[in-house]
Amino acid sequence: MLAVAHALGLLLATFALTYALPIGCSLLMGDGLWPQFLLAAALAAAGGGVLVAATWRGRRELKARDGFLLMTLGWLVLPAAAALPLLLSIPRLSFTRAFFEAMSGLTTTGSTVLTGLDGLPPSLNFWRASLHWFGGLSIIVMALAVLPLLGVCGMQLYKGQAPGAVKDERLAPRITETAKQLWFVYALLTVAGVVALKVCGMSTFDAICHAFAAVGLGGFSTHDQSVAWFNSPAIELTLVALMVVASLNFARHLMALRRLSLESYQQDPEVRAILVVLALSVVGIAVLLTVHGVYGDFMQSLRHAAFNVVSQATTSGLTSQDYQSWPVFAPYWMLFLSCIVCSTGSTGGGIKMFRALLLARQAGRELKLLIHPAAMAPVRIGGRPVPDGVGQSVLAFIFLYFMTVVVFTFAMLLTGLDFDDSFSVVVASINNTAHGFGPAGAPHNLHALSALQIWICTLAMLLGRLEIFSVIVLFRPAYWRK
DSSP states (O other): OHHHHHHHHHHHHHHGGGGHHHHHHHHHHTOSOHHHHHHHHHHHHHHHHHHHHHTGGGOOOOOHHHHHHHHHHHHHHHHHHHTHHHHHHSTTOOHHHHHHHHHHHHTTOOOBOOOOGGGSOHHHHHHHHHHHHHHHHHHHHIIIIIHHHHTOTTTTHHHHOTTOHHHHSOOOSSHHHHHHHHHHHHHHHHHHHHHHHHHTTOOHHHHHHHHHHHHTTOOOOSSTTGGGGTOOHHHHHHHHHHHHHHTSOHHHHHHHHHHTSSHHHHTOHHHHHHHHHHHHHHHHHHHHHHHTTSSSSHHHHHHHHHHHHHHHHTTOOOOSSOGGGSOTHHHHHHHHHHHHOSOTTSSOOSSOHHHHHHHHHHHHHHHHHHHOTTOOOOOEETTEEOOHHHHHHHHHHHHHHHHHHHHHHHHHHHTTOOHHHHHHHHHHHHTTOOOSOSSSSSTTBOTTSOHHHHHHHHHHHHHHHTTTHHHHGGGSGGGGOO
C-alpha cells in the first residue's frame, strides 16, 4: 500500500503541472481566473508532495498487482484535483457536479452538468477541453503500454491479438519510450486538427478546444449548441475525419508514420470493420431521414447523419443536430454503435471492435462445430488464430459489461428515472460517450439529474474507462492476501 500511495503522490504532483495551460489561457484571455488555477495547482502539488514524503520509506518497485489499485485510485484522485478550479470559480457548484464534470473530462465521456457554456470564462472551457486531451493521451498509453503488462482482460489483447502491434511490431523496448512515441503521434494529430479547424473558420480558441475534444473523443464544447453553433459543413467534415482517425489504434498511426505507408492499416481487421460499419450506418440513417422527411433532401440528410453517427459511434459525443427528434431507430442504433465501433488502443470507449469481431467469429465456429463436431476450427482474426485464453477473457468481459449495464440501469430506475433515460444514460456512461438521451435540455446535458443519479453515472464512467475488471478485482478478498 505504501508503494502505491507513493506512486499516487508522484502522479498527483505531476498532474499539478497541467494547470499551467489554463493559467496561461486565463492570462492571455484576461478572464481573471488565473489565481484560482494557481491555487488549485498549489493544492494538488502540496497534496502530492505530502503523500510522497509520508510514504518515502515504503517506496519500492511496483508489482503487476499494484497496478490495479494505482490505476483505480489515480482515476479517482485526479478528477478530484481537476474539479478544484470548477469549485473555486463557479458559484454554488456542488462537489458532486464538479467531480462529475472532471471525471467526464478525463474519461473523455463528454457529458456535462454545466449550462451557459457560451458565457463560461474562456479558461474554464479551455480546462474542460484540456481534460479530454490529457485523458485521451493517458488512455492510449494505458491501453498500449501499461495494462498489457497487468494481463487485464481485454486490454491484454495486444499479447494475443492476431495483428497486435505489441506482439508482432514491438513499439519500443521500454514503456517510457513507447509513451513518448505515442505522445508525439497524438500531439501531431492534434496540431493538424487545430490548423484544419482554423482554416475552416473557427477562432483559434475554439479550434484548440474542439481539436482537443475530437482527438480525445470527448464531447465537451465551448457552446451549449455544441458544433451546431458553427453551422459549417467544412468544420463538421474536418471533425469527422479527426474522430475517425482517433477511433483507430494509435499503434497503427505510429507504424504508418514510421514507414510512411498505409500497410499497417490494411493489415488490421479492426480498421476494415470500423470503416465498413460507419459507412453503412451513415448511408442507412441518411436514407431513413430522407424517407421520413426530416430534412429537405438526401444530401442534407447525409451531412447531418455523417457527423452525428460518426460522433456517437466513436464515443465522441459532439453534436450538430438534436437527433433525439429523429426516427427512434436512429438514436438507438447510434447508441449501439458506441458499444462496438472504437478500436483497441484508441481514445474511444465501449466494448471495442476486436471483441465484437472475436464474438462473431466464435459464434461462427460454434455453428460449424454443430454441423461438423470433429472439425478443427480455430478462431481466426486477421488470418491468425486467437489463443483460447484471450477468447475466454473476452467472453468474461462481455458478461460483466452487460451485467454492469443491467445493475446500473435498475439502480437508476430506483431513483425514479424512466427506463429509456435510465438505460441510455447508463450505456452512454459506461461507453464513455455523451449520448443525446436524458432529461430535457441541451444534447447530452445531464444537469437535471439528481446527486444520486450523477454519482451512479460517475461510477459507470470509471468502470467503463478502466475496463471493469481493473476495478472489480479490488473487491476480491484474494487480491488483498499476500
